[in-house]
Amino acid sequence: MLRFLIATGVTLMLLGFGAAGWQYWQSLPDAPAVEMVAETGTPPPASAARTAAALPQSWPISPTGGAVAVTDVRAFLDQDRSEPARSAVITLTATLDDLLAEGEVPPEPVFSEVFGDIRAPLLAEGLCPVLTKGIARLCVVHSARVVPGSVDLARGTARFRIELYYGLGPDAGALPDLALHVLDQEPVTIDPENATGHASVEAALAALLDAATAACPAEEAGQACRVLRLSLDWAPGQTASGQAQVSWLRPLPKSLRVAPPIDPSPEG
Amino acid sequence: MVRSLVSFVMLLGIVLGAVAYVIRNPDLRDQILPASATGFLREKGALAALGAPDGDVLIGATPQDFLIETSGGLVADGPIAAAGGSKPVFIKDVLSGHSADPGSDIPAEITTIRPILGCQLTRPLGGTVIGHVTSTSSPLTLALTTYSDADLAAAVQDYVDAYRKFGAGARLPASGPRYQSHDVAVTETAAPVYLVLENLAGNRIWNIHLADGVQIERVVLLGGNQSGVANLDPVVPVEVILAEGLAECGIDPAYVPGPSPISGVQPTPDAATRSRADAYDIWFRDTFDVLAGESRLGFAEGAVTLVGPVPSGSESKAVYASIKGARVRTTQGPFFEIRGQVAAGQDFAARVLMIATGFAFGDLDRLLQGGTF
Numbered sequence: 001m002l003r004f005l006i007a008t009g010v011t012l013m014l015l016g017f018g019a020a021g022w023q024y025w026q027s028l029p030d031a032p033a034v035e036m037v038a039e040t041g042t043p044p045p046a047s048a049a050r051t052a053a054a055l056p057q058s059w060p061i062s063p064t065g066g067a068v069a070v071t072d073v074r075a076f077l078d079q080d081r082s083e084p085a086r087s088a089v090i091t092l093t094a095t096l097d098d099l100l101a102e103g104e105v106p107p108e109p110v111f112s113e114v115f116g117d118i119r120a121p122l123l124a125e126g127l128c129p130v131l132t133k134g135i136a137r138l139c140v141v142h143s144a145r146v147v148p149g150s151v152d153l154a155r156g157t158a159r160f161r162i163e164l165y166y167g168l169g170p171d172a173g174a175l176p177d178l179a180l181h182v183l184d185q186e187p188v189t190i191d192p193e194n195a196t197g198h199a200s201v202e203a204a205l206a207a208l209l210d211a212a213t214a215a216c217p218a219e220e221a222g223q224a225c226r227v228l229r230l231s232l233d234w235a236p237g238q239t240a241s242g243q244a245q246v247s248w249l250r251p252l253p254k255s256l257r258v259a260p261p262i263d264p265s266p267e268g
Numbered sequence: 269m270v271r272s273l274v275s276f277v278m279l280l281g282i283v284l285g286a287v288a289y290v291i292r293n294p295d296l297r298d299q300i301l302p303a304s305a306t307g308f309l310r311e312k313g314a315l316a317a318l319g320a321p322d323g324d325v326l327i328g329a330t331p332q333d334f335l336i337e338t339s340g341g342l343v344a345d346g347p348i349a350a351a352g353g354s355k356p357v358f359i360k361d362v363l364s365g366h367s368a369d370p371g372s373d374i375p376a377e378i379t380t381i382r383p384i385l386g387c388q389l390t391r392p393l394g395g396t397v398i399g400h401v402t403s404t405s406s407p408l409t410l411a412l413t414t415y416s417d418a419d420l421a422a423a424v425q426d427y428v429d430a431y432r433k434f435g436a437g438a439r440l441p442a443s444g445p446r447y448q449s450h451d452v453a454v455t456e457t458a459a460p461v462y463l464v465l466e467n468l469a470g471n472r473i474w475n476i477h478l479a480d481g482v483q484i485e486r487v488v489l490l491g492g493n494q495s496g497v498a499n500l501d502p503v504v505p506v507e508v509i510l511a512e513g514l515a516e517c518g519i520d521p522a523y524v525p526g527p528s529p530i531s532g533v534q535p536t537p538d539a540a541t542r543s544r545a546d547a548y549d550i551w552f553r554d555t556f557d558v559l560a561g562e563s564r565l566g567f568a569e570g571a572v573t574l575v576g577p578v579p580s581g582s583e584s585k586a587v588y589a590s591i592k593g594a595r596v597r598t599t600q601g602p603f604f605e606i607r608g609q610v611a612a613g614q615d616f617a618a619r620v621l622m623i624a625t626g627f628a629f630g631d632l633d634r635l636l637q638g639g640t641f
Binding site for chain 2: 101113117121140142143165167
């Protein structure tokens with residue numbers, strides 16, 4: 001009887017500890033923890049190992065002396081990695097038949113929206129070349145989707161939203177000492193005179209880029225002028241509207257001064 | 269040898285005692301055993317043999333204990349049926365042999381019926397009792413599925429969204445929109461019953477269970493995407509106007525919330541809801557001789573509704589009739605499936621995959637987005 005009780009006890013202990021050990025083993029992470037989680041709450045890609053803190057003097061201040069959002073700092077400073085704050089968002093109207101392959105029959109109307117959503121990247125194919133011919137060294141289509149509920153069955157059209165990430169070329173210019181400068185930003189709107197008559201969304205995007213880059217040599221522009229956050233709304237035969245956010249560095253205003261670093265005194 | 273035998277018997281006794289304790293304790297049982305196992309034990313009479321409470325009904329509980337009031341209406345959260353005045357009663361008190369799991373039941377015969385042409389329904393005869401049942405949702409899901417191109421398009425979009433998020437790990441939908449079953453227990457024997465079964469959302473099969481002596485004059489199915497009846501005498505006529513047809517007829521089903529059977533509070537509807545409900549009341553009265561709001565029975569979400577008095581004494585309960593082997597008359601979408609009886613590549617998930625792949629030029633990876641450098 002005693003042996004039976006001991007054997008039962010040992011068996012139950014083995015089962016219990018075995019189950020606990022198995023649960024612990026299963027709970028171990030598959031891979032080493034990611035070094036940093038971006039403010040967006042999503043882990044950065046492998047290329048993002050270089051954090052904002054690792055950038056040279058990565059915290060320029062605003063003209064009013066306030067802190068600049070880390071997303072803006074990254075978009076301005078780090079041109080080697082894609083940043084949501086440095087993107088071109090293009091909303092356009094296109095004909096669904098333009099998305100058909102040669103000889104392909106259009107889908108039933110009820111499928112038009114999902115068809116447009118799946119084929120939307122075709123509309124983005126000509127947009128990155130516009131950026132790389134102009135200001136960008138790198139460009140990638142981040143997303144291309146149909147705008148939900150935008151299908152016009154009578155006209156056979158739909159609205160699409162395309163988001164491109166780009167990195168500026170090396171001529172973006174060397175950076176001065178950020179501690180002695182402030183980061184300024186200004187919106188640039190597409191010139192209404194140039195807004196009409198663009199036969200294609202590519203032409204309208206090129207016009208917006210021209211307007212944005214033209215703002216840089218202006219007298220009020222500071223150093224390291226960089227084009228960020230392009231947005232364009234285009235439809236065939238209608239006036240295009242677009243805006244760009246242009247950022248540059250200005251010398252530190254006289255009313256501001258650099259605070260000495262807060263270090264422990266030598267005496268400890 | 270003897271000691272080992274005694275030890276074994278003791279161990280067996282401990283194990284059996286633990287099992288019996290679990291089975292007799294409904295809370296513990298529901299936590300440990302899957303619903304299918306509990307159903308099996310109930311079906312085999314094991315629960316009764318062990319003296320365990322049948323189903324989820326706790327000893328000493330009242331039907332009101334299983335009624336929940338939500339912003340969407342009253343929800344039956346247990347073995348209760350809706351009786352007159354939205355009062356809950358235990359299902360076992362009005363319907364004998366009820367099954368809460370018809371998910372694998374396959375009907376013997378399915379007949380397709382079509383909505384009526386126009387908007388004029390056959391009026392009830394004089395002296396008829398109107399049994400007006402409404403239901404927004406039922407927890408009883410059947411093995412029958414029906415869908416249209418619009419359902420497929422929505423499912424393809426969901427799959428595309430999932431593929432963009434999870435890649436090849438995205439899951440295809442398990443099935444298209446399934447029919448839900450709603451049990452209608454009829455105990456009214458004083459006069460023939462004219463049933464108006466109003467489906468406020470989705471696909472619904474109304475499963476009719478009659479007490480002795482009940483006569484059904486006619487069944488009218490209103491609303492929903494698709495609607496049908498099961499276990500109804502084939503000679504009883506059925507007329508249907510689905511939600512699409514109601515809209516085309518300018519009929520907008522609307523109700524002013526009644527007083528809460530739990531708190532007794534009467535909600536104050538806004539003017540627009542009141543106006544819609546009044547208009548619907550007028551159409552309903554002109555068609556069925558009763559007001560919609562006053563005659564309606566049923567919870568927003570529930571499995572069983574009682575038409576007629578709660579049986580007492582010698583009065584007979586309605587007798588449950590299973591979907592399994594039943595005759596079903598129902599409207600259908602362009603596609604209809606019975607689980608387990610669909611040819612390979614012809615089911616809902618296969619169609620979704622085929623459409624998504626075709627739109628993506630044969631390569632689902634073209635769906636992926638989120639490009640970065």
